[in-house]
Amino acid sequence: MTGYPVSMIALIFLALLGQGTAGPTPKPAGYCELEPSLVEEIQGYKTAVQKINEAVTNGKAKGKVYEELATFVDKFGFRMSGTKNLENAIDYMLNKSMDLGLDNVHGEPVTVPHWVRGHEEATLLKPRQANLKLLGLGGSVSTPKDGITAKVLVVQSFKELENRANEAKGKIVVFVEKWESYGKTVTYRVNAAVKTAEAGGVASLIRSITPFSISSPHTGWQAYKKGVKQIPTAAITVEDAEMLLRMSKRGEEIEINLKMEANMMDPVQSRNTVVEVTGHENKDEYVLVSGHLDSWDVGDGAMDDGGGAFISWYSIVLLKQLGLVPKRTVRAVLWTGEEEGLIGAAAYKNANPVNNLVLAMESDEGTFSPRGISFKGVPKAVCIMKEVMKLMTPMNATDFTLSNDIGSDVMVWANSPVPLAALANANEKYFWFHHSDGDRMTVENSKELDKCLALWASVSYVVANLSVRLPTV
Amino acid sequence: MTGYPVSMIALIFLALLGQGTAGPTPKPAGYCELEPSLVEEIQGYKTAVQKINEAVTNGKAKGKVYEELATFVDKFGFRMSGTKNLENAIDYMLNKSMDLGLDNVHGEPVTVPHWVRGHEEATLLKPRQANLKLLGLGGSVSTPKDGITAKVLVVQSFKELENRANEAKGKIVVFVEKWESYGKTVTYRVNAAVKTAEAGGVASLIRSITPFSISSPHTGWQAYKKGVKQIPTAAITVEDAEMLLRMSKRGEEIEINLKMEANMMDPVQSRNTVVEVTGHENKDEYVLVSGHLDSWDVGDGAMDDGGGAFISWYSIVLLKQLGLVPKRTVRAVLWTGEEEGLIGAAAYKNANPVNNLVLAMESDEGTFSPRGISFKGVPKAVCIMKEVMKLMTPMNATDFTLSNDIGSDVMVWANSPVPLAALANANEKYFWFHHSDGDRMTVENSKELDKCLALWASVSYVVANLSVRLPTV
Numbered sequence: 052m053t054g055y056p057v058s059m060i061a062l063i064f065l066a067l068l069g070q071g072t073a074g075p076t077p078k079p080a081g082y083c084e085l086e087p088s089l090v091e092e093i094q095g096y097k098t099a100v101q102k103i104n105e106a107v108t109n110g111k112a113k114g115k116v117y118e119e120l121a122t123f124v125d126k127f128g129f130r131m132s133g134t135k136n137l138e139n140a141i142d143y144m145l146n147k148s149m150d151l152g153l154d155n156v157h158g159e160p161v162t163v164p165h166w167v168r169g170h171e172e173a174t175l176l177k178p179r180q181a182n183l184k185l186l187g188l189g190g191s192v193s194t195p196k197d198g199i200t201a202k203v204l205v206v207q208s209f210k211e212l213e214n215r216a217n218e219a220k221g222k223i224v225v226f227v228e229k230w231e232s233y234g235k236t237v238t239y240r241v242n243a244a245v246k247t248a249e250a251g252g253v254a255s256l257i258r259s260i261t262p263f264s265i266s267s268p269h270t271g272w273q274a275y276k277k278g279v280k281q282i283p284t285a286a287i288t289v290e291d292a293e294m295l296l297r298m299s300k301r302g303e304e305i306e307i308n309l310k311m312e313a314n315m316m317d318p319v320q321s322r323n324t325v326v327e328v329t330g331h332e333n334k335d336e337y338v339l340v341s342g343h344l345d346s347w348d349v350g351d352g353a354m355d356d357g358g359g360a361f362i363s364w365y366s367i368v369l370l371k372q373l374g375l376v377p378k379r380t381v382r383a384v385l386w387t388g389e390e391e392g393l394i395g396a397a398a399y400k401n402a403n404p405v406n407n408l409v410l411a412m413e414s415d416e417g418t419f420s421p422r423g424i425s426f427k428g429v430p431k432a433v434c435i436m437k438e439v440m441k442l443m444t445p446m447n448a449t450d451f452t453l454s455n456d457i458g459s460d461v462m463v464w465a466n467s468p469v470p471l472a473a474l475a476n477a478n479e480k481y482f483w484f485h486h487s488d489g490d491r492m493t494v495e496n497s498k499e500l501d502k503c504l505a506l507w508a509s510v511s512y513v514v515a516n517l518s519v520r521l522p523t524v
Numbered sequence: 525m526t527g528y529p530v531s532m533i534a535l536i537f538l539a540l541l542g543q544g545t546a547g548p549t550p551k552p553a554g555y556c557e558l559e560p561s562l563v564e565e566i567q568g569y570k571t572a573v574q575k576i577n578e579a580v581t582n583g584k585a586k587g588k589v590y591e592e593l594a595t596f597v598d599k600f601g602f603r604m605s606g607t608k609n610l611e612n613a614i615d616y617m618l619n620k621s622m623d624l625g626l627d628n629v630h631g632e633p634v635t636v637p638h639w640v641r642g643h644e645e646a647t648l649l650k651p652r653q654a655n656l657k658l659l660g661l662g663g664s665v666s667t668p669k670d671g672i673t674a675k676v677l678v679v680q681s682f683k684e685l686e687n688r689a690n691e692a693k694g695k696i697v698v699f700v701e702k703w704e705s706y707g708k709t710v711t712y713r714v715n716a717a718v719k720t721a722e723a724g725g726v727a728s729l730i731r732s733i734t735p736f737s738i739s740s741p742h743t744g745w746q747a748y749k750k751g752v753k754q755i756p757t758a759a760i761t762v763e764d765a766e767m768l769l770r771m772s773k774r775g776e777e778i779e780i781n782l783k784m785e786a787n788m789m790d791p792v793q794s795r796n797t798v799v800e801v802t803g804h805e806n807k808d809e810y811v812l813v814s815g816h817l818d819s820w821d822v823g824d825g826a827m828d829d830g831g832g833a834f835i836s837w838y839s840i841v842l843l844k845q846l847g848l849v850p851k852r853t854v855r856a857v858l859w860t861g862e863e864e865g866l867i868g869a870a871a872y873k874n875a876n877p878v879n880n881l882v883l884a885m886e887s888d889e890g891t892f893s894p895r896g897i898s899f900k901g902v903p904k905a906v907c908i909m910k911e912v913m914k915l916m917t918p919m920n921a922t923d924f925t926l927s928n929d930i931g932s933d934v935m936v937w938a939n940s941p942v943p944l945a946a947l948a949n950a951n952e953k954y955f956w957f958h959h960s961d962g963d964r965m966t967v968e969n970s971k972e973l974d975k976c977l978a979l980w981a982s983v984s985y986v987v988a989n990l991s992v993r994l995p996t997v
Contacts, residue, residue, distance in 0.1 A: 121770055181601055184961070265738040265962035266823070290964035297594055297965070316598055350739070488657070489738035491763035492770070 058256030132166025158322030169312025350490030423450025572586025602681030631795030642785025831891030896923025
């Protein structure tokens with residue numbers, strides 16, 4: 052998951068439902084009226100869903116997606132956009148997909164940024180000497196070779212910086228913002244450098260965007276603004292941020308030396324990885340399942356987004372293995388360049404006709420125990436998807452929530468009629484590991500991954516095989 | 525808390541109680557018969573306990589122990605035995621104690637080891653290149669300058685190493701032991717080097733001794749054995765240990781380069797820090813409250829054992845401030861050299877007469893929300909302490925459990941008749957941070973520390989002021 056502040060708007064859709072129907076009494080909010088034959092058809096998929104679930108949780112496919120993900124992650128480690136390692140990982144997935152006889156296996160070209168972190172070091176010089184752990188934020192400029200040595204202004208919000216702007220000139224500004232939620236708090240990562248530069252500061256450091264820390268800094272992309280000086284920007288640990296805040300509140304003079312060798316290289320050619328189970332009736336129409344293959348350059352990208360990419364990819368493997376070929380195509384796309392701002396998804400959207408896209412599904416918020424899906428679509432599509440989710444009782448994952456803020460990559464279709472869906476899962480600890488060295492296979496659990504896969508394959512199969520296309524009007 | 529495997533024996537005391545009494549029907553296990561006047565006397569301390577609790581949770585002392593601890597920790601950071609920084613921290617505590625007018629303020633000499641970590645680096649060379657985070661274990665020898673490059677044998681237990689001893693020769697042995705409990709699992713930290721060397725291995729790496737990780741290695745002391753070659757030994761993260769285990773199970777050849785500059789220097793003169801509220805009737809007899817001031821060379825030692833040291837020290841400050849001078853003395857000792865094997869406590873025991881020690885209390889397992897105490901003593905003492913703990917209702921911390929395994933430092937008196945007590949608290953996450961960079965002020969909570977302090981000051985005051993000395997026979 053990138054970290055673009057797309058998650059601002061939340062759960063405000065709804066209650067449009069059941070309004071178009073003519074009748075003497077108003078229908079309750081959320082009421083759905085589907086033709087009985089369609090309801091019957093959907094409930095008829097119980098057998099298929101059971102078959103999928105049985106294969107994944109008790110049968111031949113049990114534990115396989117975890118095994119494939121672990122093998123991949125252990126082989127490549129992190130997969131940063133712009134690196135040869137990411138391209139090797141993409142080749143591996145394409146070759147493996149061809150070996151397994153998946154359909155329409157190919158890469159689609161995407162030009163991605165290539166930012167290189169280089170050596171990073173922050174030293175507290177006053178009131179005492181200490182090393183501060185840090186991670187430069189994506190796209191940051193470097194410092195001079197000997198670093199920037201400057202006094203520190205500690206603030207707890209942009210508002211406070213505004214009020215104390217006259218103290219910021221020539222200083223390193225440290226933001227010790229409060230964690231509220233990722234959607235609300237990530238603005239400090241995205242905008243700290245610009246706000247600091249506008250106030251005359253020379254570098255910005257933020258408290259890592261996480262609710263919990265074991266001295267673990269968290270990176271992520273950030274945004275410079277045209278016309279505003281680009282200054283070095285990095286995240287420090289929660290622990291160090293809180294220490295600096297305490298020192299500041301005591302009136303102690305704080306001085307830091309910040310060294311960053313960050314470098315923005317020329318853009319690099321990368322690829323979205325595409326594999327399918329091609330439909331047998333209307334193969335041009337397709338349900339998209341997706342996650343991103345690229346990762347940050349810390350941890351191993353096992354959670355963000357190895358898990359999401361692999362349940363998407365393995366859904367295709369599984370449907371092929373089980374001989375479940377739907378009417379329409381189910382296509383897995385493993386995005387590239389997600390972390391730098393949905394670069395792969397944007398390229399895909401430009402290169403592929405939108406009218407064939409029946410439903411765009413994404414898993415990029417963890418693959419912990421699944422709960423169901425969140426969904427964006429017109430009322431008639433909502434009614435169908437609600438009925439489909441009733442089938443997910445074997446995985447105990449029948450939750451259905453409406454949201455205008457679905458996933459990250461598929462948000463490139465947010466302003467189109469394309470229905471969107473994201474995996475809902477027990478991801479309360481997701482941001483403990485997100486964009487940090489803690490994003491490793493240890494976070495993933497084989498049984499949970501199996502359940503996510505069973506849900507993912509089932510939903511995509513059923514929607515791809517329905518007698519009606521998911522409505523967009 | 526050091527990490528010596530003192531915690532093996534657990535909760536096996538009990539049921540000795542209520543046996544010496546003559547009577548027709550046997551008393552139930554745990555039955556206590558105290559003279560009614562003594563019960564009445566103990567319950568008479570309700571007012572004193574309320575006064576202490578009120579001062580700490582609502583009054584002038586509210587938040588003070590957190591503030592003092594944070595000021596100290598932010599000023600000195602970690603305080604490793606053998607360093608000038610630890611001695612500066614001890615001077616600071618002595619000076620502060622004198623400024624506050626505490627009684628009998630002095631340092632008592634202790635010779636402590638001086639082990640210096642130096643630069644450390646572990647590189648996975650096969651099956652792929654990756655940096656492995658590590659922390660050398662205390663007392664480890666160094667590697668040659670270019671490190672040790674060797675193939676790896678991964679085992680999950682000492683038993684497995686025994687069975688595969690013929691594969692260990694010339695290899696780095698990686699222990700991926702299962703976390704069971706600190707007491708059970710720490711044997712891998714303590715004994716990995718010896719077991720590896722005995723099997724012909726050249727270095728040992730262990731999965732850090734923790735139930736949870738965000739890519740955080742955990743250090744701790746380890747023990748070489750006379751006559752067995754001393755080889756370099758370190759802890760890697762849970763994440764890397766699990767990765768190496770997966771690679772090994774796949775049959776992949778693993779090779780690591782391990783570099784450690786560790787150095788054992790000459791021993792150094794340090795001090796236990798002693799302060800008192802001197803008793804007004806029998807000042808030679810005393811209740812000891814204690815924690816250790818030294819720490820590991822990672823994190824800040826805020827939890828291990830800043831919290832324990834500061835509730836002990838502040839108990840004295842508080843009793844003085846409240847004018848609660850007991851009949852006997854309450855003495856706080858802030859141990860030095862705990863992490864290297866209870867060095868300060870052992871020196872104190874040798875230098876001070878044991879017969880004056882009424883009760884030895886220690887807090888070295890966290891200062892989270894208090895629950896009560898664990899205790900070791902004769903049945904009559906148990907009965908008294910149970911009655912005393914009934915007073916701790918204002919802190920909601922009346923738990924009383926018997927154990928032969930109390931704390932760490934005070935275990936130097938384990939084979940003596942001295943009654944021992946340790947703070948019981950909600951420390952379920954203690955080992956998440958223990959001996960790692962995560963041991964920072966962020967772990968500590970002002971309100972929880974206040975409650976621990978109220979308990980600590982109350983128990984020590986009441987026992988020091990009782991009409992009877994806590995029995996030892």
